[in-house]
Amino acid sequence: MITVIAKLPVKEGKMDEAMAAFSVLISKVASEEGTLLYSLNRDKANPDVLVVVEQYRDKAALEFHSSTPHFKEFFSA
Template sequence: MIVLTATMKAKEGSGNDLENIIKGTAPKFLKDPGCMDYKVHRRMDNADLFFFYEKYEDHDALAYHAATPHFKEMFAAMKPLLDGKAEILMYKEI
């Protein structure tokens, strides 16, 4: 199992737009083969910060996720709303 976490910061005033993009796309990821969990959280004390928790069966499932049209569309829509790059970390479940 692979767990991926990502932290992203929206540009000031763009948090709600970013949330709407995520809400419109994230449920599709749970239908992708090998995607076991996909949750996004918005920080309570800073509404511009988002935390993604994703879980995949293996590297192939993660690669499939990154290649889907809905991932590419979501990321393209999110990119102009982001303040800097996402911090992405990968873990192996033990």
């Protein structure tokens, strides 16, 4: 199993927009083979930071996730 914890700063005033975008991404990630967990949280110490906790069955599942069109589109915006 592979676990990824990503801390993503959000520009001031953009949290609602970021949360909405993640909601769409999470719905797509949920159907990916090998994705065991994809959880969005807010950093308690810094409310302008989102924390994504991800778990994948193996390296191949993580690589697949990182290569999907929805992942690339989300992080190119």
